[in-house]
Amino acid sequence: MKQNLKDRREFIKKSLGTALFSAIGTDIVFADKIPAGVKILGEEKPFEMAGKHKDLVVLNDRPWNVETPAHLLDDEVTPTDKIFIRNNGNPPESVDVKNWTLTIEGESARTKKSFSLADLKKKFKTYTYQIQLECGGNGRSGFFPVTSGNQWKEGGISCAEWTGVRLRDVLEAAGIKEDAVYIGYYGKDVHLSGDPSKPVISRGVPIKKALEDESLIAWALNGQDIPMIHGYPLRLILGGYPASVSGKWLQKIVIRNKVHDGEKMDGNHYRIPSYPVEPGAKVPDSDMKIIESMPVKSLITYPRSGAMLEEGKVLDVRGHAWAGDLSVKEMYVSIDFGSTWQKCELRTPKNRLAWQHWSAKLSFPRKGYYEVWARAVDSEGISQPMVMPAWNPGGYLNNSCHRIAVKIV
Ligand SMILES: Nc1nc2c(c(=O)[nH]1)N[C@H]1C(S)=C(S)[C@@H](COP(=O)(O)O)O[C@H]1N2
Numbered sequence: 535m536k537q538n539l540k541d542r543r544e545f546i547k548k549s550l551g552t553a554l555f556s557a558i559g560t561d562i563v564f565a566d567k568i569p570a571g572v573k574i575l576g577e578e579k580p581f582e583m584a585g586k587h588k589d590l591v592v593l594n595d596r597p598w599n600v601e602t603p604a605h606l607l608d609d610e611v612t613p614t615d616k617i618f619i620r621n622n623g624n625p626p627e628s629v630d631v632k633n634w635t636l637t638i639e640g641e642s643a644r645t646k647k648s649f650s651l652a653d654l655k656k657k658f659k660t661y662t663y664q665i666q667l668e669c670g671g672n673g674r675s676g677f678f679p680v681t682s683g684n685q686w687k688e689g690g691i692s693c694a695e696w697t698g699v700r701l702r703d704v705l706e707a708a709g710i711k712e713d714a715v716y717i718g719y720y721g722k723d724v725h726l727s728g729d730p731s732k733p734v735i736s737r738g739v740p741i742k743k744a745l746e747d748e749s750l751i752a753w754a755l756n757g758q759d760i761p762m763i764h765g766y767p768l769r770l771i772l773g774g775y776p777a778s779v780s781g782k783w784l785q786k787i788v789i790r791n792k793v794h795d796g797e798k799m800d801g802n803h804y805r806i807p808s809y810p811v812e813p814g815a816k817v818p819d820s821d822m823k824i825i826e827s828m829p830v831k832s833l834i835t836y837p838r839s840g841a842m843l844e845e846g847k848v849l850d851v852r853g854h855a856w857a858g859d860l861s862v863k864e865m866y867v868s869i870d871f872g873s874t875w876q877k878c879e880l881r882t883p884k885n886r887l888a889w890q891h892w893s894a895k896l897s898f899p900r901k902g903y904y905e906v907w908a909r910a911v912d913s914e915g916i917s918q919p920m921v922m923p924a925w926n927p928g929g930y931l932n933n934s935c936h937r938i939a940v941k942i943v
């Protein structure tokens with residue numbers, strides 16, 4: 535009986551693909567009876583996505599790209615069912631966790647070393663941090679002219695609790711040569727074409743970033759195994775940089791003696807012009823630079839846009855702010871389209887690279903339509919722009935102010 539079930543699961547995976555299987559979240563009982571060429575209705579998503587809040591917004595289902603509306607990001611630590619999803623390919627077909635290994639190699643590794651999950655847990659000290667991960671393309675829908683890629687509004691951001699070992703400790707166990715300048719990752723996900731020889735994504739960071747205290751090889755998210763869609767059983771967590779460097783389904787890390795040249799390290803991928811360009815411009819490849827620390831940004835997570843309040847009442851607003859590798863120094867809100875700003879209460883982060891919580895009490899002069907705009911300033915004094923920042927061909931780093939509509943009635 536058990537064997538039968540397993541056979542059937544194998545069959546479903548082969549005939550329909552794991553992406554679909556994991557999206558439906560259950561066995562398709564008569565999968566072997568589906569006539570060739572028939573697309574099942576489940577593919578059109580009449581059910582909620584397994585393990586995810588029903589109000590997340592699907593930007594793309596091949597591959598899965600799903601964002602979290604701002605009002606669902608109100609928790610101080612993002613619950614797993616509200617974490618956005620950004621996949622470049624499909625999650626691995628299968629994960630044999632007992633035999634999963636992480637290998638450290640590369641020109642600048644002194645030795646090649648492989649670790650099982652049990653080795654990692656046993657040999658190294660475990661750390662837990664709250665880490666904000668923001669997709670480099672978060673906010674892309676605000677760029678004009680439109681750039682290609684998923685049209686994220688503001689919900690490609692999470693700040694959850696990640697547990698694992700320090701990347702530094704594991705790299706040092708293999709040995710880091712003096713000429714090391716970069717690391718790169720390889721994961722087990724599958725190219726959309728299904729072709730196993732085609733890489734999906736293999737990005738990296740300067741060695742200095744890799745060696746920071748908060749750079750983790752993680753196996754737990756919010757105290758539980760990382761769900762498949764977020765990188766089970768192992769992923770990199772490198773907060774502050776575009777989240778594309780936080781490799782999921784992590785199998786291999788290379789220590790490089792040059793800038794990592796893996797998939798999506800080139801062209802317009804996660805790169806921006808090294809000088810301001812006219813919106814819509816074509817930029818020579820040699821003038822593009824790799825995005826490192828993300829810019830300062832904030833969200834209003836309460837109330838939800840469209841809130842109504844009785845005249846004379848005070849409105850409690852709140853949200854989070856973050857600033858890539860830096861911290862947030864000041865937080866402001868405006869109810870008059872940015873003419874004047876009121877300073878908010880701003881808390882210190884739980885740990886470096888966690889987002890910070892802010893709150894304010896707002897009074898409105900009379901009945902009518904208002905917008906609340908939120909603006910953070912980083913520890914170096916740099917502020918979020920009120921409107922679209924420097925346009926770039928890949929549509930990255932839109933950190934303009936988040937706005938909500940409020941009606942006083
Ligand atoms: N192996 C692998 N790692 C990956 C990706 C991917 O497609 N494959 N997507 C990256 C991108 S672009 C982002 S924004 C984050 C998203 O992480 P999440 O889906 O857990 O929120 O994972 C990163 N790590």
Ligand SMILES: [Mo]
Pocket residue numbers: 620668669670671776777778
């Ligand atoms: Mo991303």
